[in-house]
């Protein structure tokens with residue numbers, strides 16, 4: 001059952017990691033009717049700004065394509081990790097291409113006393129930072145905490161450090177599956 005409502009079209013920021021939030025910009029990715037949440041440049045701008053990764057340079061359609069390419073690469077890595085399979089050489093080569101655009105990072109203290117990192121100069125640099133986070137997570141203890149949503153169509157990957165998260169979101173996948181289970185019980189009685 002593919003749910004095509006406004007709630008499913010919203011950007012997701014609840015995967016537990018920036019790189020997994022990027023993967024989650026397409027919903028129901030492995031079904032014949034995926035939901036594209038990164039549908040235009042405004043959405044890309046909104047997503048990057050929310051992650052504190054909006055570059056100074058104007059965004060272009062090529063940037064949007066690049067973001068979707070990284071998303072595809074990271075999805076492959078996330079899924080092979082969850083399924084405990086080795087990622088393909090192609091996926092690793094693509095990841096290394098994104099990492100090559102990484103620029104220097106510097107931090108400063110804001111007026112309110114918080115640490116902040118410099119904004120990336122370009123989308124390619126922003127994506128390289130996201131790729132770097134993915135590498136750090138996949139080569140460290142976070143890798144063992146990755147889970148896939150228990151909804152058979154959703155396939156969102158998230159971090160689950162406490163081992164208690166079954167659904168990507170209780171109010172969408174959780175509710176939908178409870179309703180489905182209830183209907184199936186009614187049908188069988």
Ligand SMILES: [Zn+2]
Pocket residue numbers: 149150151154155156167168169173
């Ligand atoms: Zn889900």
